[in-house]
Amino acid sequence: MSGSSNEFNLGEEFASSALESALRETETTITVSWSGGGQIKPDEEEWTLESLIRAASGFPSRVLTCPQKTWAVLTPYTQNQSFVKWAAGSKICVPTFSHIEQYTYNLLDSYMLYKRHLVLLQAAMGNPLAFRESKCDNHISLDVHSLVDTRKDIKYEMAKIVRIIDSL
Known part of the structure; x- marks a missing residue:
């Protein structure tokens, strides 16, 4: 794999047709979800292994544009001190999972x-x-x-x- 942080290219040894051929007898379940604006691929483009790799490779740079949203989603409520303070003052019991x-x-x-x-x-x-x-x-x-x-x-x-x- 090669490319800068903003660019991702599959190397010759990972050409999409060879990779897809190798994975033909493999069952893979992929769920892609994106919110927060922008597009991770053009609407008319089908999801392929290559487009998935491109989208996943671009994720870190997209997170950098607004890290607060990612932090809010990935951080447990108990680690968010402002929320803990607000919940205690509002007498809200936050369930733990x-x-x-x-x-x-x-x-x-x-x-x-x-x-x-x-x-x-x-x-x-x-x-x-x-x-x-x-x-x-x-x-x-x-x-x-x-x-x-x-x-x-x-x-x-x-x-x-x-x-x-x-x-x-």
Whole structure:
């Protein structure tokens, strides 16, 4: 990768077509959110890996234009002394979420593991001869009914995680 702080270019070894080709068999979930004015890419441009890298590389310089907003978003309420003083004077109780932080990390890990298992199940359903049953006690049979039932169970567990996160 090369470029100054305001410019980002992919080097020859990371040409977008080669990178996209290497990632073709990879599942990636990307969420892009931008607020605060300006544009991170032209509206008519599709999101590609290259445009995502460009947007992410430009983020630090955009933060520099108004660091107060970033500080306000990233700083816990308890670390903002003016807010703490105002809340105490206004008799506002600010909830703390530190006790559920590890719990939510574990839920995310479980969700991503389920997602990976769904990909494997889909691959097994698409080409069952490419797989062989495990010798583990709790293995999944490679017959279509078992694979479909397991997929249904995994999707149910994923939905439970989403409901838990929504309730938090």
